Amino acid sequence: MRELAEHALTGDERVVPRRTNAPKHCGWCGRRLPEAGNVGRRRRYCGQSCRQRAYERRTALQRSGLPEDAVVLSDTEIAALQDRLFQLRCAAEDIVTAAQDGASTGSCGSSPRRSRPRPRTSNSFADASVRLLSLLVIDNVEVRSSGLLPVGGGHEIYWEESGNPDGIPAVYVHGGPGGGLGSGKYRNKLDPQRFRIIGLDQRGCGRSTPLATAPGYRLEDNTTPALIADLERVREHLHVGEWLLNGVSWGSTLALAYAQDHPARVLGMVLVAVTTTDRSQVDWITETVGAVYPEAWDRLATHAEQAGIGYRRHEGRLIEAYARLMTDPDPKVRDAASLAWMDWEDHHISIGSGQVQPSTGRSDDFRQVFATLVTHYWANDAFLNPPILRRMDRLHDIPATLIHGRRDVSGPALFPWLLHRAWPGSELIIEESEGHGGELMVKAWRSANDRHADRIETR
Known part of the structure; x- marks a missing residue:
């Protein structure tokens, strides 16, 4: 089965401009085309399925007022960023709480996107600070x-x-x-x-x-x-x-x-x-x-x-x-x-x-x-x-x-x-x-x- 960590995350989508595919590649799936490949209005496609998908995508973009050379991106990174910001807010409030009265709980409440358990809270100002720094780098682990x-x-x-x-x-x-x-x-x-x-x-x-x-x-x-x-x-x-x-x-x-x-x-x-x-x-x-x-x-x-x-x-x-x-x-x-x-x-x-x-x-x-x-x-x-x-x-x-x-x-x-x-x-x-x-x-x-x-x- 396909691994989900990199390839199977779901959600809404966002678009950003990009260059069109090279003319020798299918405008939908990116497969390399033979010299005698079919020619579309702006792109070439390797078959009717790709041509139909490209048409549906183009129509959806036009309805949204977006350019045809926009590329659809998964919402995964956006959702992950929202989740990380929520955790950062919790960690930051842990620091404030720990600094004020040494309490081991924060008051960040629930995520605006979904009710969920709070991340693990810190036991001290120092622990809370370390957690905040950890969250700042966790999405860029080298x-x-x-x-x-x-x-x-x-x-x-x-x-x-x-x-x-x-x-x-x-x-x-x-x-x-x-x-x-x-x-x-x-x-x-x-x-x-x-x-x-x-x-x-x-x-x-x-x-x-x-x-x-x-x-x-x-x-x-x-x-x-x-x-x-x-x-x-x-x-x-x-x-x-x-x-x-x-x-x-x-x-x-x-x-x-x-x-x-x-x-x-x-x-x-x-x-x-x-x-x-x-x-x-x-x-x-x-x-x-x-x-x-x-x-x-x-x-x-x-x-x-x-x-x-x-x-x-x-x-x-x-x-x-x-x-x-x-x-x-x-x-x-x-x-x-x-x-x-x-x-x-x-x-x-x-x-x-x-x-x-x-x-x-x-x-x-x-x-x-x-x-x-x-x-x-x-x-x-x-x-x-x-x-x-x-x-x-x-x-x-x-x-x-x-x-x-x-x-x-x-x-x-x-x-x-x-x-x-x-x-x-x-x-x-x-x-x-x-x-x-x-x-x-x-x-x-x-x-x-x-x-x-x-x-x-x-x-």
Whole structure:
């Protein structure tokens, strides 16, 4: 599944001017066009779907009185800034209160956007001041150190570290498979004054080498047990005894599998857009959820049927057809399959955001790596035998927070609910208005990390 930390946040939208796309690229999705591509009034498009989306967008901009060369931006950063300003106001009032009478509570009230619990209050003027300074820098957490760690078989795992070197170790497990760390926005989900923040690109993707699409790459060496071993190598390399696991989407599956193999190394877990990637969940996201997006699923199935590999809808597993297509020796076949796959991804994670957001900001390399690894893992039931839900006895003593959107049709709330029911040490938070990510889920994510830090610091 797609990671939400960077790519699946929802909300209203804002616009700012930008230059139009280069004429040799699709004016909607940004894909490079052949010389004989179709020509629109001002832009060229790679197909009727992109042309129609561009027309709808242009019409909406005209109705708003905005120029056609405006670009639609997600409201995520605006919402995050509003939330941060609210926390800053609370922290500033903590300082005033602590300075006046030493009280440990503030009076900032509730956010103008939504009623929510106040951030953790300070116990002194000095503590309040430190918290305020922490909030001022938390959205711009810089990487302190990074490197490539050889893990065998020619693989090197990219890792990075930020935050407080003496803080609580916390590792972020990204989504996908193949999503990578991206721009590093995961770092602002953890207080850099309290946490030693660690991230890594899973083997075959991101800045790890080689990429899963490299010539001669052995996909059989890219499995969940291999990823778990990579995590252990990174932990040992950084001299971490125990760490708090943060996992998003596919990252929640990998975090769970790691914790079941190495429970003594886990301080706790915060999982967002929760999945365990068993056969039933893979069949749901690749087959059943087509009932919600029949047009998009029909395009996905039609492409596989017309690819000449013998697939017929409802007679075989669609995910296995795409796994074959993404390992075809012909690069044109792989590229076309990755485009079809990403169109499906963009649709099934869009519930709750109000519209489909095409993956325009991603390179061809990212698209092909992502589609290759997702189909590879899903076609093989994530290489988990037995499945995670049959090994829950290994997690009974590990505290965890599970955060999920009620409208997440990619992974219905049934899946985290079953996990929660089998896990006495877990709490389940369902955001009723959101899908596979959203600003309320991000706030719950940050808050959960703070609560776990409180628990760990006082144990």
